[in-house]
Amino acid sequence: MKKNSRAFSTLGSIAALSLILAACGTSSGGTDGNSSTGGSDAGGSEDPIRVGGTLALSGPLAATGEIHRLAGEQYVEWLNDNGGLLGREVEWVLLDDESNPQTSAAAYNRLISQENVDLLIGPYGTANITAAMDVAERNEMVFPQHSATLTYAYDYDRHFPLFASGIDSSRTVSETIFDAYAELADEAPQTVGFVVNQNPATDFIAHGHEDAPGSVQVAQERGLDVVLEVDFPQGNTDWGPIAQRIKDADPDLLWVGALGGDSPALLAALSQIGWEPRHQFHLFPAPGLLLGAGEVAEGATSTTLYEPQEPYLSFEGGQDVSEMFTAAAEEAGLPYAVAEMQAGLSWATWQTITAGVEGAGSLDQGEIADYLVNNSIETVLGEIDFDPEQNNYYGDLVAIKQIQDGEFTVVYPADKTADGTTIN
Amino acid sequence: MTATQTRAPEAPTRPTDNAARRWTTPGVLLVLVIGLAALPTLQESLGLDAYLIVFGYTLFFWVTQASAWNLFSGFSGYLNFGHAIFYGAGVYVTANLARESDPNIFVAILGGALAAAVVAALIGYVIFHRGLAHEIFALFTFALAIAIGVLVRNVDAIGGGGVLMVSMVTYPEFLGSVNEMLYYLGLLLAVVAVVAAALVQRSRLGLGLFAIRDDERVAETMGVPTFRYKMIALVLAAAIGGASGALNAVMISFIEPEATFGIDVSVMVVLMALVGGRRHWAGPVIGAVLMFSLSDRLTGLGMTELSQLLTGLLLVVVIVGLKGGIHERWQRRPRAGLITFLGVLLVLLVTGLGGGFIGALLFALLAMIVVLVVPDAWWARLVNRSREGQPR
Numbered sequence: 001m002k003k004n005s006r007a008f009s010t011l012g013s014i015a016a017l018s019l020i021l022a023a024c025g026t027s028s029g030g031t032d033g034n035s036s037t038g039g040s041d042a043g044g045s046e047d048p049i050r051v052g053g054t055l056a057l058s059g060p061l062a063a064t065g066e067i068h069r070l071a072g073e074q075y076v077e078w079l080n081d082n083g084g085l086l087g088r089e090v091e092w093v094l095l096d097d098e099s100n101p102q103t104s105a106a107a108y109n110r111l112i113s114q115e116n117v118d119l120l121i122g123p124y125g126t127a128n129i130t131a132a133m134d135v136a137e138r139n140e141m142v143f144p145q146h147s148a149t150l151t152y153a154y155d156y157d158r159h160f161p162l163f164a165s166g167i168d169s170s171r172t173v174s175e176t177i178f179d180a181y182a183e184l185a186d187e188a189p190q191t192v193g194f195v196v197n198q199n200p201a202t203d204f205i206a207h208g209h210e211d212a213p214g215s216v217q218v219a220q221e222r223g224l225d226v227v228l229e230v231d232f233p234q235g236n237t238d239w240g241p242i243a244q245r246i247k248d249a250d251p252d253l254l255w256v257g258a259l260g261g262d263s264p265a266l267l268a269a270l271s272q273i274g275w276e277p278r279h280q281f282h283l284f285p286a287p288g289l290l291l292g293a294g295e296v297a298e299g300a301t302s303t304t305l306y307e308p309q310e311p312y313l314s315f316e317g318g319q320d321v322s323e324m325f326t327a328a329a330e331e332a333g334l335p336y337a338v339a340e341m342q343a344g345l346s347w348a349t350w351q352t353i354t355a356g357v358e359g360a361g362s363l364d365q366g367e368i369a370d371y372l373v374n375n376s377i378e379t380v381l382g383e384i385d386f387d388p389e390q391n392n393y394y395g396d397l398v399a400i401k402q403i404q405d406g407e408f409t410v411v412y413p414a415d416k417t418a419d420g421t422t423i424n
Numbered sequence: 425m426t427a428t429q430t431r432a433p434e435a436p437t438r439p440t441d442n443a444a445r446r447w448t449t450p451g452v453l454l455v456l457v458i459g460l461a462a463l464p465t466l467q468e469s470l471g472l473d474a475y476l477i478v479f480g481y482t483l484f485f486w487v488t489q490a491s492a493w494n495l496f497s498g499f500s501g502y503l504n505f506g507h508a509i510f511y512g513a514g515v516y517v518t519a520n521l522a523r524e525s526d527p528n529i530f531v532a533i534l535g536g537a538l539a540a541a542v543v544a545a546l547i548g549y550v551i552f553h554r555g556l557a558h559e560i561f562a563l564f565t566f567a568l569a570i571a572i573g574v575l576v577r578n579v580d581a582i583g584g585g586g587v588l589m590v591s592m593v594t595y596p597e598f599l600g601s602v603n604e605m606l607y608y609l610g611l612l613l614a615v616v617a618v619v620a621a622a623l624v625q626r627s628r629l630g631l632g633l634f635a636i637r638d639d640e641r642v643a644e645t646m647g648v649p650t651f652r653y654k655m656i657a658l659v660l661a662a663a664i665g666g667a668s669g670a671l672n673a674v675m676i677s678f679i680e681p682e683a684t685f686g687i688d689v690s691v692m693v694v695l696m697a698l699v700g701g702r703r704h705w706a707g708p709v710i711g712a713v714l715m716f717s718l719s720d721r722l723t724g725l726g727m728t729e730l731s732q733l734l735t736g737l738l739l740v741v742v743i744v745g746l747k748g749g750i751h752e753r754w755q756r757r758p759r760a761g762l763i764t765f766l767g768v769l770l771v772l773l774v775t776g777l778g779g780g781f782i783g784a785l786l787f788a789l790l791a792m793i794v795v796l797v798v799p800d801a802w803w804a805r806l807v808n809r810s811r812e813g814q815p816r
Contacts, residue, residue, distance in 0.1 A: 100683065114473055114475030131676060134678070198577065
């Protein structure tokens with residue numbers, strides 16, 4: 001009798017599993033993945049243009065991946081409300097890459113060979129972007145991407161980067177950070193402590209690569225005393241020992257190679273042992289989480305390429321991304337419902353696809369790539385000229401923002417600040 | 425207990441039946457392999473999705489890794505929770521060869537196999553020479569994979585300072601595009617892994633490993649050279665895992681220690697073998713096909729998180745309801761299982777209800793499992809009833 005009841009439950013479980021799968025298969029109507037078209041003034045009888053991409057919707061990069069998802073959805077809605085692409089509606093086929101580069105590469109293979117998408121947009125995260133770019137290259141597809149930082153590695157001629165840091169990103173970003181602090185003149189930091197996530201993006205900006213110096217080397221070149229270097233694994237949860245080492249080293253400037261939620265966790269651990277940073281920089285934190293750290297994050301600086309202030313609001317689409325993203329983020333309950341760098345990068349990447357397709361007048365990948373390298377593109381980051389001589393990189397547009405009175409504001413360089421705000 | 429006692433009892437058969445049966449399985453498998461090898465050429469004319477090539481490669485990868493794992497751990501009972509060490513050795517051979525120039529894929533695969541075999545020989549010697557217990561082996565391999573990941577990250581000469589990239593490899597033109605090359609070589613390695621596992625299973629080495637699994641001390645007293653057999657099987661399993669890792673480096677292209685030596689590969693191969701069955705070479709093949717098809721379909725439906733949940737549920741179902749794995753249960757009702765699988769597959773393919781070949785394959789496997797878990801008493805009643813209904 002017992003044996004039979006066990007078999008019953010086994011049979012029931014399998015039947016349930018089959019039913020769930022069958023129901024999923026039927027309800028999706030053969031369209032895999034999440035797809036979004038937003039509003040719909042575009043299109044007529046023609047099939048929609050399908051843009052395929054992945055984002056880190058789960059895993060350690062999900063906090064930032066969610067920002068890109070919301071921004072992308074808003075852009076697609078805006079685009080369709082404004083006539084779509086080539087007069088056709090646009091559909092975004094979005095898959096979750098779980099913050100994992102291997103999953104990302106597999107998903108792009110699926111998007112190209114099974115979903116038969118017309119266009120690609122890159123994922124979030126340097127590792128995932130790098131893995132996906134190889135798939136795009138093997139299929140000769142145009143690959144605009146938001147945020148990869150390993151600039152030395154990207155020589156695919158149809159890759160279009162929107163992380164506008166120039167081709168020597170580890171040096172240019174580092175120089176910008178220390179230039180900003182140099183504005184403090186006599187009060188500028190003399191010692192610096194590096195605490196760096198081992199994620200390839202943060203690791204590269206901090207430590208560089210072979211001939212490309214990173215922040216540690218740049219700090220030394222500038223005569224700063226590097227009193228601490230600590231690396232921690234992605235997804236780290238044990239912040240106590242790192243906090244203690246920071247306290248012991250007592251640097252003037254705490255340079256945190258942060259991603260996602262690293263910064264608030266580290267700051268909380270520092271508060272617990274009674275050490276407060278005199279100056280603190282955080283590389284790529286999830287902005288809402290850093291602001292949510294409260295008083296201890298006051299004065300924290302970070303990099304940016306877009307903020308909802310002038311001059312960015314005057315750039316092409318600057319106002320749209322700010323208003324639409326904020327509304328969507330508030331509705332979704334995001335901790336920081338303000339369009340900043342990540343939302344801006346996402347919007348600019350979609351603007352690049354739009355410009356390429358509309359400029360080329362077709363979905364031919366070669367023609368889109370040719371248009372993009374031969375024309376200036378107006379984006380929320382400003383005007384961009386992809387330069388094939390520099391692997392499609394161009395100028396350095398990175399700015400530094402700071403939390404002042406509980407809000408982010410751009411403090412460097414002067415032409416990106418509002419009303420001459422300076423670093424403190 | 426002797427090794428021969430571990431095999432499933434077989435009904436007495438006539439010599440001619442034996443000869444026919446001996447060649448049936450290899451014959452069917454040969455036809456299957458020829459069909460799979462022809463798929464990239466016929467894919468367009470048959471109107472099949474190009475994604476099948478990508479899906480096929482990844483499936484072959486998991487079949488290879490799960491079969492390699494099972495060849496040692498399934499047969500000997502020494503659970504290896506650090507299979508990623510061997511896989512990773514292969515990955516890093518290709519990645520390091522790619523630092524200077526585009527490597528030849530065959531050199532990379534041979535190098536990967538060799539590197540993994542050397543690592544396995546060192547690990548095996550340390551563990552087996554000291555006669556450490558099964559549990560210690562499991563813990564040791566688990567911890568070693570993590571330690572090697574940290575080591576690779578911090579030794580630039582191996583890990584390239586955290587990230588290495590494999591953009592392109594060289595290979596003969598007749599292998600077609602990169603995806604086709606991966607497909608053909610992935611199939612080749614899968615065949616090598618499955619054939620190796622089948623040959624080992626039927627050899628003195630296999631019998632020795634089964635004896636070790638049942639009771640190592642008794643096996644030793646019966647004259648089984650346990651140290652030698654364990655070393656041979658571990659090195660062979662590692663070489664296959666390393667060769668497959670070297671090829672997979674081209675697929676993943678972005679190489680970092682955490683993803684390579686993390687728990688994903690190590691745990692997945694164990695689960696595949698558990699689900700399919702560890703006592704037969706076909707077990708990991710069935711487990712790999714079922715679990716990867718399930719994961720693929722759910723990922724395609726945008727249900728990645730549900731995929732992990734259902735994979736866990738499937739594992740619970742199989743462990744509770746199909747003790748010994750799907751294959752062991754299948755041996756009780758091979759004809760019913762096969763007819764269900766092929767019947768459902770055919771119906772779904774013809775009607776298109778499975779949502780394509782991969783979905784049809786998955787549902788056919790699930791239907792087969794349903795048939796296999798029907799309790800024996802019910803099954804006998806069903807069979808008797810159908811016989812009674814037949815005209816005499």
